[in-house]
Amino acid sequence: MAKAATDDIHRAIEAVFRIERARLIAGLARMTRDVDRAEELAQEALLTALTDWPRTGVPDNPGAWLMAATKRRAIDGFRRSAMASRKHGELAREMDEADDGVAAIEAGLDDELGDELLGLIFAACHPVIAPEARAALTLRLVGGLTVEEIARAFLSNEPAIAARITRAKKAIAKAGVAFEVPRGAELAARRAPVLEVVYLIFNEGYAATAGPSLVRPPLCAEAQRLGRILAALMPDEPEVLGLLALMEIQASRLAARAGPDGRFVPLTAQDRARWDRLLIRRGLKALERAEALGGADGPYALQAALAACHARARRAADTDWAAIAGLYDRLGRVMPSPVVELNRAVAHSMAYGPDAGLALLDAIADEALLRRYAPLPAARGDFLFRAGRLGEAKGAFEAAAALAGNEREREWLLERAAACAAPA
Template sequence: MAATETHQAIEAVFRIERARLIGGLTRVVRDLDRAEELAQDALLMALSEWPKTGVPLNPGAWLMAAAKRRAIDGLRRDKMLARKHSQIAQELDEEIDPVGDIEAAMDDDVGDELLSLIFTACHPILSAEARAALTLRLIGGLTTEEIARAFLSAEPTIAQRIVRAKKTIGNAGLTFEVPRGKERKQRLASVLEVVYLIFNEGYAATAGEDLIRPALCAEAQRLGRILAGLARDEPEVFGLLALMEIQASRLAARTAADGSFVSLTEQNRARWDQFLIRRGLAALERAEALGGAKGPYTLQAALAACHARARKVEDTDWNKIAVLYDTLREAMPSPIVDLNRAVAYSMAFGPEAGLKLVDEIAGVAALRNYAPLPAAKGDFLFRAGRLAEARGQFERAAELTRNDREKAFLLERAEACGS
């Protein structure tokens, strides 16, 4: 194998193994920064050795062994310094040998090392923004620059966010392990929230010139698939995965050739990715088989499936969608769910039904400056023939959105209402 090909193979292997390496190392050295350094050291050793010896049969194990040796060497140095400075050799000899501990821990079957890293990066002690950035850095392997570009933030801002997140985790003395029982269930909600936050920012960008950022969606889907492989009995993990796969199937149809927005009812369904739809429906079936049919993510996936199963927009079962939203409203009370429920009712029972529901939530503080609210109301009014009122709502929505493409779409709808 040529040197260039070997280097490409090393980089590919490291991208695949990086998160698992950091997860396994973090559980032992109890330090995220140190674990990242050790993983990077293993990469440098591979870049030095593999061009001469060839790529090993089990490259992931080789990288872990290399990082393990470096961790042990560092621990031995620390022991020697501590012995010299503290003069407590006798006490150290009487205690459990930390080097032995590290070797034993490294040799253990740490099948949930990735899961422990995900649960740590998504700990609710951190803000949602910090959790997302840290997750993309540690598990996704994205650079600070890539994360900043994805979220339209300054690189120093993202860098500081990640540094503070690591420091918060270290100061809190968190154990780098998968929580059990009730705590696991509570923490899992935080993990799923972060993964879906990342997906949503890709599916419907909140700011900037682009409506969608497919790379972020793909990263969230990859994280979801990792979770599904590690937490095989958690229905909501499969519910979220199903939701993301089905929604992602529509990405190619959500924008026109010029980048402008195409609404769900106007999309060319032949452009929907049937492979992703099949994956999503299979994940939904798994979530329901695990008893999670009433889970918030599984219910949202069931809603997405209603659209995915309709070959033509006229085939959409809006009555079923309205019923599902009634159930989702009980499982996950939210003004956003109420707004989406109003949209479903407008399609199932007519625009006046949607207007009645949207008027009931118009005064909710969380929706006061939320562009989709006047956009939805504008659509209901337009379909009800109340064009002057609809125009005002579309213009209001255009003022509120921070996405340039969405603004253009809303202004076009306002123009379509006439003067």
């Protein structure tokens, strides 16, 4: 066979494998209770497929085929292992009995597909794992990103990310985390960190905290995909839908958020024709469903409702700032945080004038959490500017620029400072 043709077949097989990989690892991790082993077995299954499929063609149900191939290998592995404990022996016997050909496995797969994948997501976001490692592990196991891709996404380096993932896996093994979907009260407690991880990944793409470019759309896309998976597998959880709605609506503005020169464009100055109406529609639909399920006052649903207020305004001037101020009042009650208070101040300044904003800012001026937070002086600068106090505004913008982590944002703040010195 010509090399080009073989390459094509291999690429096609790898694409099929990528689709199946997360579910495969999920099933294997549940079976072996060992993520590393699960990843190895999945990799071996890929090699088998690369050998077999060019001859036999891609099977009708590649997921079931890969699972069956891997299960056989896992059982052989257990038997061969001199260290195999009695428990493993039993497990192998159980699997043998269960292994009544591909049909039985297929049936099992159909039943549990979603459940297994969900179990893997819950394990990767488990509270025993250090928070910064949860995102890396989730992107690796569920998103299928390579260590190199994750390192690039987080502007880190491969050894650091690899070490983070290894530590995360060790933490899972040490705590004996089951790759199951938690039930009852535990489900509620464990859901929060899952949503946090997904939103953290999204935000790292949406509001790049460091580095030269303002947005990293592939990270947003990955987070949206995770959000969509969660919403599909937990369709009646209002906060899952709230998070999905929030991400879809925010992502609708990705193309408008950076100007043609790569510079930051604030929401009110964005070209709304460049907003992605399809994502807005999806976001509004998810939000509607979250609210219908009684989740209107969930932190994510409220943030989505805020994003929706902007999405519904065809022109910046049409924005219903009083509604936004009201939503921030509610958000401040369910999710008290200085950052929410800051945004609440911005909303009140837009609805009721710069002095209303300044009064709310004064209440949080001494928050330790906001001491090095550029948006605080940036907001103060904006309120002062609008109140005609240009000298004070200039100082605030310069202070904000000195704190900005993103170069694009810094440029924009310095421009605003310059505009205070020479008002047009």
